[in-house]
Amino acid sequence: VFFDKTGTITDKFMKVSTTWFKDENAKNVFFSLEKNSEHPLAKSFVKSCQDCKELKVENFKVHFGFGISGNVEGKDYILGSEEFLKQYNVNLDEHLKNLRDKAIENGEIVTFLSDKKQVLGFVSFSQSIRPEAKLAVDALKSLNIEVGVLTGDTQHFANVLKKELGIEDVRANLLPEDKLKAIEEEKAKGKVVAMVGDGINDAPALTAADIGIAMGCGTDLTRESASISLISDDLRKIPLVIILSRKVKRVIYTNIFWAFIYNIIGMGLAVSGHLNPVFAALAMVLSSVFVIGNSLRVKSY
Structure with missing residues (x-):
C-alpha cells in the first residue's frame, strides 16, 4: 500500500507559517489563483486569508506536480514550487533563499508566486502527521502488507515520516509521473499494489494501481480515478x-x-x-x- 503524503498522511488543512509579498496586489493575486485550486495547500491559504480581495482569473490551468497558472487582470502569473520557477528561468534573491531554507529545515512546504519574470510572493505551510497514521500503518504491517509513501515533498520531511511512522520505503521529490513509475515497478515484480490519495496529483497513480483508494476529502478527479472512495478521511479505514x-x-x-x-x-x-x-x-x-x-x-x- 502506497500513501500520498499531503492531505493523506498529513492533516487535510495546513497552517500558513511564513508569508512574504511584494505588495498588496501580489497577495490578492496569490489568493485569487488559490481560490480556483482544489489542492489542500490552496484551501489552507484561502481559509487563512480573511482580508484578501478576490480578483478575476482567466485561463486557469493546473500543472501537475508543479503548481497552477492563470491570467489575473490581463497579466499572466504562475504559482507553485521552485521547480516551476526554474521552467521560466526565475531566480530567487538572497532574502527568498533564506526564507526557503529556513522553511525546509522546519519540514514546511514552500510555494512561490511569479509573473514569469520575478518572484512576487512566498508562502510556507507547516504540516503535521495525522494522529491515527501510526495506528493505520501498524495495522497494515500486522496484516503482512508492505507500506510505502510517495511524496513530492522534500527528503527532509520524508525522513520525519520514516522516524515517526516507521515506514522505510518513503520516496521524496516525486512528480506525478514518478509516482506512476514507482507503482508500475512494484506491479512488474508481481505485487498487488494499492494507492491511497486525496489530491489532484494522485489521479494518475490511483488509476495505475491495482486498487486506488480515494480519501473522503479527495477531489472530484481523485474520486473518479479510484476503485474505492472512502466517505471518511480517517486513515484507520484503510486496514479495515x-x-x-x-x-x-x-x-x-x-x-x-x-x-x-x-x-x-x-x-x-x-x-x-x-x-x-x-x-x-x-x-x-x-x-x-x-x-x-x-x-x-x-x-x-
Whole structure:
C-alpha cells in the first residue's frame, strides 16, 4: 500500500507559517489563483486569508506536480514550487533563499508566486502527521502488507515520516509521473499494489494501481480515478477496508462451494427419482436462506 503524503498522511488543512509579498496586489493575486485550486495547500491559504480581495482569473490551468497558472487582470502569473520557477528561468534573491531554507529545515512546504519574470510572493505551510497514521500503518504491517509513501515533498520531511511512522520505503521529490513509475515497478515484480490519495496529483497513480483508494476529502478527479472512495478521511479505514474485503472474499468462496455441493446432491437425487417436487422447492428456499445467512457474517468483520 502506497500513501500520498499531503492531505493523506498529513492533516487535510495546513497552517500558513511564513508569508512574504511584494505588495498588496501580489497577495490578492496569490489568493485569487488559490481560490480556483482544489489542492489542500490552496484551501489552507484561502481559509487563512480573511482580508484578501478576490480578483478575476482567466485561463486557469493546473500543472501537475508543479503548481497552477492563470491570467489575473490581463497579466499572466504562475504559482507553485521552485521547480516551476526554474521552467521560466526565475531566480530567487538572497532574502527568498533564506526564507526557503529556513522553511525546509522546519519540514514546511514552500510555494512561490511569479509573473514569469520575478518572484512576487512566498508562502510556507507547516504540516503535521495525522494522529491515527501510526495506528493505520501498524495495522497494515500486522496484516503482512508492505507500506510505502510517495511524496513530492522534500527528503527532509520524508525522513520525519520514516522516524515517526516507521515506514522505510518513503520516496521524496516525486512528480506525478514518478509516482506512476514507482507503482508500475512494484506491479512488474508481481505485487498487488494499492494507492491511497486525496489530491489532484494522485489521479494518475490511483488509476495505475491495482486498487486506488480515494480519501473522503479527495477531489472530484481523485474520486473518479479510484476503485474505492472512502466517505471518511480517517486513515484507520484503510486496514479495515482490507480486512472487510478479505472477509467478503471468504464468504463468497464459501457460498460458491456449498451452492455447488448442494446442487450436485440435488441433481443426483432428482435424476435417480428420489427427489420429491415439494422437497425440491423447500430445498431451494433453504439454499437461499443459507446463502443470505452466511453473507450476513460480513457484518461482524
